[in-house]
Every structure is written in structure tokens, then in C-alpha cells.
Amino acid sequence: MSAAHIEVRGVSKVFGSALMALQNISLEIPRGQLVCLLGPSGCGKSTLLNAIAGFAPPSSGSIVADGQPVAGPGPERGMVFQEYALFPWMTVADNVAFGLEIKGLPTAQVRATVERLLHTLSLQDFRHRFPKDLSGGMRQRVAIARVLALDSPILLMDEPFGALDALTRRNLQDELLRLWGELKKTIIFVTHSIEEALYLAERIVVMTYRPGTVKRDLMVELARPRDPAAPAFNALKRELGLLVMEEQQRHHNAELRAAAVD
Ligand SMILES: Nc1ncnc2c1ncn2[C@@H]1O[C@H](COP(=O)(O)OP(=O)(O)OP(=O)(O)O)[C@@H](O)[C@H]1O
Numbered sequence: 567m568s569a570a571h572i573e574v575r576g577v578s579k580v581f582g583s584a585l586m587a588l589q590n591i592s593l594e595i596p597r598g599q600l601v602c603l604l605g606p607s608g609c610g611k612s613t614l615l616n617a618i619a620g621f622a623p624p625s626s627g628s629i630v631a632d633g634q635p636v637a638g639p640g641p642e643r644g645m646v647f648q649e650y651a652l653f654p655w656m657t658v659a660d661n662v663a664f665g666l667e668i669k670g671l672p673t674a675q676v677r678a679t680v681e682r683l684l685h686t687l688s689l690q691d692f693r694h695r696f697p698k699d700l701s702g703g704m705r706q707r708v709a710i711a712r713v714l715a716l717d718s719p720i721l722l723m724d725e726p727f728g729a730l731d732a733l734t735r736r737n738l739q740d741e742l743l744r745l746w747g748e749l750k751k752t753i754i755f756v757t758h759s760i761e762e763a764l765y766l767a768e769r770i771v772v773m774t775y776r777p778g779t780v781k782r783d784l785m786v787e788l789a790r791p792r793d794p795a796a797p798a799f800n801a802l803k804r805e806l807g808l809l810v811m812e813e814q815q816r817h818h819n820a821e822l823r824a825a826a827v828d
């Protein structure tokens with residue numbers, strides 16, 4: 567019996583007859599850890615996250631989360647997507663309340679939780695707006711509030727800040743670090759930004775490009791708050807940059823080979 571909060575055991579994923587997206591990935595993630603999955607486009611980050619979320623089962627291997635084998639989505643795992651995934655016909659407050667209402671909680675409790683989260687994420691002045699009237703950063707705050715409302719001990723985040731401008735992105739990264747410090751959730755955060763991974767993560771798992779395997783699994787010992795201009799930050803950034811670049815090159819070479827066959 568392992569003490570890991572999330573355990574990925576020998577997970578492989580094959581699409582169609584031959585596309586090996588993940589190959590024999592094993593990871594043990596302790597409770598409360600903030601892990602970033604890092605790698606170039608197409609290396610299988612979303613495939614792995616979706617398998618952990620229970621949206622798409624692995625072809626072989628198994629996953630255990632919060633003590634239970636993963637056989638589908640579950641309330642102990644909350645997912646934040648890149649594209650916000652809000653209901654456009656619902657206001658901010660209704661979007662945040664949605665999961666709680668589905669759970670059948672009493673109205674007063676739903677209202678109290680929604681109010682608390684709207685304040686936590688500085689959304690209180692926007693509660694009656696619809697998603698289309700919000701900036702990208704605001705929408706992503708709503709998406710985070712909505713997942714936090716469910717109070718899942720595990721948060722899975724797939725490039726949640728990828729579409730935001732640099733300043734908004736840094737803002738939300740700080741917000742996430744604050745929430746993580748307060749709520750002590752286990753977070754798996756997917757990104758292809760080396761700087762984002764170094765700014766956020768306690769641990770970075772670098773993936774290889776097709777088939778996706780674990781190329782490097784390292785703890786980030788930099789003190790917080792982290793300073794992206796600091797020499798130690800930059801030294802790690804360079805080291806990780808080389809690893810990711812090697813995989814990007816493999817991607818590029820694979821594309822050239824595919825083009826030559828066509
Ligand atoms: N449903 C699917 N059917 C077929 N192939 C798929 C499917 N989903 C993903 N793939 C392929 O599996 C590989 C890994 O894809 P995945 O989306 O996990 O990569 P990623 O690391 O998340 O990339 P990105 O950074 O662009 O989001 C890619 O080659 C992709 O084309």
C-alpha cells in the first residue's frame with residue numbers, strides 16, 4: 567500500500583492502431599504536492615492528465631487517486647481546462663454555484679460558499695455578469711472558483727493560463743500559489759512554459775515526445791517567492807530548456823519524416 571495521493575502505475579496509451587502517446591509512465595505524487603508536467607506540444611501531457619481525471623482510460627496500467635482506482639471522473643478530482651469551460655448562459659455566480667446545486671446542497675449553504683469564493687477570487691463585483699462580458703483572466707478565475715467550490719482534494723489543471731497575457735498570467739499564478747498554500751490541495755499543473763513550471767512547481771516532471779515517457783523528474787528547491795530574474799532560477803531554466811528542446815527536435819524530425827513519406 568502506497569502513501570501517494572495519486573499513483574500512476576505503468577500507464578500506456580495507444581490511439582488508433584499505432585500512435586503510442588504514453589509509454590509505461592509511473593509516478594507517485596504525495597498529498598499536497600504541486601507538480602508541473604512539462605513538455606513540448608504533442609508529448610502527451612493532456613493525455614496523461616485526462617487519464618488521471620478519468621476522462622479517457624489508459625490502454626494499459628492503472629491509476630489510483632485518493633485511495634481509489636480511477637475508473638471515471640470523480641468528485642475527489644477537479645479539472646480546470648484551458649478553454650475556461652463555463653456555461654455561457656449562466657452568470658458568474660450561477661457558474662460557481664452549479665456543481666454545488668447538482669450535489670443537492672441547501673440553498674443557504676450554496677449561497678455562502680459562492681460568496682466566499684467570489685471574494686477569494688476577487689469576483690464579487692462581477693457576480694451578475696455573463697462569461698462573454700469578462701476578460702480571459704476573469705473567466706479563468708471563475709473556472710477556478712467553480713472547481714474550488716467542489717472542494718476536491720486533487721486539482722488537475724491543463725494549461726489553464728496559456729491563453730492569458732503575461733501580466734494576467736503572473737497574477738493568476740500568484741493567486742494559485744496563495745490558494746495552494748491555504749488549501750493544501752494536490753495539484754497537477756500541465757504547461758509547456760518552462761518559466762511557469764519553475765515559478766509554480768515543487769516538482770517538475772519533464773516528458774519525452776512520442777511516446778510520452780518521464781524524461782526527468784526533479785524537485786525545485788528555489789525559495790519562494792521565486793524571482794525569475796535570479797541566477798539560480800535562470801540556471802534551472804537553461805537546464806530545463808535544453809531537455810525540452812531535445813524533445814522539440816524529436817517532434818520536428820518526426821514531422822519531417824512524415825512529410826517525406828507523404
Ligand atoms: N483522441 C485522440 N485520438 C488520436 N490521437 C490523439 C488523441 N488525443 C491525442 N492524440 C495524440 O496523442 C499525442 C499526445 O497528445 P496530447 O494532446 O496529450 O499532447 P499535449 O502534450 O497535451 O500537447 P499540447 O501541448 O499541444 O496540448 C499527440 O500526438 C496527439 O495527436
Ligand SMILES: [Mg+2]
Pocket residue numbers: 611612613724
Ligand atoms: Mg494538451
